[in-house]
Amino acid sequence: MSKQYKLIHCVINGKEREAMVDVRASLTDLLRNDFRLTSVKKGCEVGECGACNVLINGECFNSCIYLAVWADGKEILTLEGLEGPNGEISDIQQAFIDEAAVQCGFCTPGAIMSAVEILNEGRELSDEEIRIRMSGHLCRCTGYENIFRAVKKTMLKRLGK
């Protein structure tokens, strides 16, 4: 049968977008291929590794197991969306640099986006809560240690602690 498409409207990284979407596409496909937002990584394509994590209406989702057509009417934020107009980076990105939380960098975009979701809550999480909230990301380089430090440090800094 012929391919099926749907026109969707959504906000991606603060900009209104429309796209003609192949209904078979995942949100990862849409973001990587149509918008070249290549921070969205493919590590397993079944929602186990977290490399493709993005925020949809403020919540984290593995975009590999999210149909692109569902993005219609949604607000999507990828790592690219954190960058300021003059290339400024956010505090959490800076913390990842400062705490040496980046190694191969492949899990980094997804992990930062989970951190953004946590930080946006504006409350202090316990160490255990931070670990739980970051647990949807597999990382083989860092042992999670410095990622944890970067998230905690940024959280405390934002809370003025």
Next chain:
Amino acid sequence: MYTGQSVKRVDALDKVTGRTRYTDDLCDRKAYIARVLHSTVANGKVLSFDLSEAEKVPGVVKILTCFDLKEKHYFPTAGHPWSTDPSHQDVADRLVLTDRVRFYGDDIAAVVAEDEVAAAQALRLIRVEYEEYPFVLDVQKAMEDGAPQLHENYPNNILKHTTIRQGDYEKAVQEPGLVKVEGWYETPVVQHCHIENFICFAEKEGDRINVVTSTQIPHIVRRIVGQALGIDWGLIRVVKPYIGGGFGNKQDVLYEPLCAWLCLQVGGHLVKLDVPREETFVCNRTRHSIRNHIISWVRPDGTYAARKLEAFSDQGAYASHGHSICAKGAGAFPQLYPCPNVEVDAYTVFTNKPVAGAMRGYGIPQAMWAVESHTEDVAAAIGADPLAFRRQNLMPVGYVDGFSKNENYYDSFNQCLEKAMKAIDYERKEKEYRNQTGDIRRGIGMAVFWYNTAVWPISLESTSCRMVLNQDGSFQLQMGETEIGQGADTAFAQMAADVVGVPVDRVHVVSCQDTDVAPFGTSAYASRQTYIAGFSIRQTGLMLKEKILDYAHELTRMPVFNLDIREGNIVRTTDGRVMMTLGELATEALYSLTDSRHITAESTYQVKSNAYSFGCTIAEVEVDIPMCRAKLLNVVNCHDAGKLINPALAEAQVHGGMSMGIGFGMSEKLLFDEKTGRPLNNNLLDYKLSTFLDHPTLQAEFVENPEPTSAFGTKGLGEPPACSVAPAIRNAIFHATGVGLRDAPANPHNLFKAFKEAGII
């Protein structure tokens, strides 16, 4: 001095903004998608294919099978330096596609399609007829007479058997009063699980083939693609962009030859081969499972009279890195705890399992599981304190290995142990956790390791470096050694900045290796990057500096011996006056109407030394006996990797290795169906890689004894952190419960079995 400072990673900004381009990010969307059809029998022969249904799938470009391979160019895959001596060359036993299948997952055909859905549909529709042979999965059963034979020329499936004989074991064991301690210790098949799967793409350009690949070893890939296609190596251009981890899996040539071959079969069109996670587990490489049998004869005073090790290393279906892994581990045995009478027999054996290759630690994590578990068992058997027993027997200061000439220059073991013990409060906990009762008990245990930094004198050790001065006084640094996530580029920049005398941000590291332009290097393995690259960076940096100062002499009329480069300025050393900036000099050098020069330097350094890297792990666990589970409460690694070039990155590197060690020690194991040889848990859900919640705070400590052989006092740290974690955890569980595990990992399945046998549940 930039070396010794925690300079921020040179690639960090790009990586936190998502700008870093990995292989898939570089591939043009016009690429055809290739998928590989894998064997569904563990041993046998493909008789025929029925492609009729598959070829009807819209979007299928071409289906190639093993029978389309007209010329059979067998090739090796190990990321070893090539040896011009045929007797030292890696075993060439692979074809891009094979009809003789040797494991469940062997590569028998490939679909090239316009998109991934068409490729997947076609794969499912291919029908294959096999002639099935009996298969063998167990390493020792594979050695039995009459076992199914995987390869000709390897009787009893033994790829290689090596021995070490010191003194007279048989005579030594006759000594009266010896205590005999015997044990079996086995490690599982595990996988690297870098988050970026293996991926490559290939396209023809003129007569040549461009291959972009997620590899640790671009120059080796070029050689092997050439060998596999039977064409001149210069016709291949390999580009290695940033990669999402490798850990040794990408120190093997994986699907680059097949991808290049498929590209040629479709007229040179761009073909991308993106390996799904499930296939990464099975059809790339794994860590060798090694079954070890150790017998120690100990005197009541705690000295060893004689020791014996038999190691059976499960190679899987093809040779890959082969015996090197088992041999490296076996080589550690007589060195770590020297004893005058030693017998070692190391076997590497083919089985009908996925191919084992290099993985972080290269045989040492397996050997340490055995040796350090056994050390604990021996100490227990003679009633010795495990710490004191280790101290009594460990490789002494001044020990020199006769073969590698590696020397133990410092008292690193004791220094590392002391630092780790202090960090984790060992002595108090060790006493407190003795003689516990109850369902939930705590324990603390340790393990040590040594690791050889590089591969000399077994293989070639050479490193090449190029520096190209820019108009502004900055320079490009190009290395054959690769950035694979470990931070090599940053360490290289720091070393180069110090040697030449410029601010570190004036060193522009060309991270990408393109074999057309990158200096030759055999790249990332054996924890060698920083140690080895240091030699060519120092040598080349001094050459560049000499050329710069020679030109400075032309411009300033000052004698060269009174000039130096400091923080990017040409300085007269006698009074410290800045004569000019390096930028001014470089601009003049390029555009001078009287004496124009392009100041560059390039050199190769052949390294003929090697260095022991030392360290230990101490782990504290809580064991819930009725629930058959161990929880890691605290863990510390302490390393002597010489002088640290970048302490923050070194610490991060240790965390990652510890994490891999925790997985190896507690949860990871690739499983196979006994009846079919089919892999059972080849995905990230069922394969239990540790998560954010499975780790306590990871502590990394260092002892920095400068390595005398090294250009910057440093030595290997990439692999060492993964070497001693698992046995330390095992020994902590032993301390808590009195039950010493035979098999890694200490997961609930193995604990249930061991606790049942011990009668504590």
Next chain:
Amino acid sequence: MYDIKALYEAASVEDAIRLLQEHPEAQIIAGGSDVLVQIREGKRAGAELVSIYGIDVMRGVTYDGEDAIRIGSLTSFSHIAASPIIREKIPVLGEAVSLVGGPQIRNIGTIGGNTCNGVTSADSASTLFAWDAIAELTGPEGIRRVPIAEFYIKAGKVDLRPAELQTAIIIPKKAYEGYHGNYIKYAMREAMDIATLGCSVNVLLAEDKQTIRDVRIAYGVAGPIPMRAPSAEAAAKGRPAARETVDAFARAVLEDIHPRDSWRAAKAFREHIAVEMARRALTKSIELAGGEIRE
């Protein structure tokens, strides 16, 4: 890109029923965390799908008429865990679904999808069994309400008739009022895992907190579908909150469960931990109910 033959998006429950009638071969996709994975694996490749993900009225936790708790089938695990009603009345359900996969999975995974899959390992299922939950099914003939234990037919098969979809999970007041419960998930790691065994227990203590007036226990992965352990319940119901009762309760579990031997875990191992989990979950439930185990 998924191998999907056609996708029909439903805007309402009625729309979904109509689409399912028009496309009898079509399968329902809710959050997709299982369906899409199975399409990729090839198991459901080439499927026609009716997406109900956009039906917002099927989201949220509310009180139904007589104080029954109504959980819309599309409510995500994270929203269940965050629901004030769940936190107040059945916190154990929030705790159980907070153990599903990882945070991203809990944002996409729905309780309807989790139960309609018919898999025994679903973290929500054993707790729903233990709380006498009811599945609300809406189809061309209207609404049916089926006890959760009857909703599960066999592994991978639930009682959904043609063109019918699960629209809510309902927990009646009499099933939760006064009860306190605990869920233990036994898995091989602390996150991103499926249960090797799941055990959900709840108790209703007498006013003096000394007697177990009612106790319910359910398991996941102790058989092909989630199950209650009636022998265990009988062994503790009406008995004192004492060590002896807890032990008898735990031992009796073996009369009810029949886990299988698989590469994921041996039967003997599952049986061993099932007893220990029953013991611990009951102990904890009694404590949560304000009781104390007498030795």
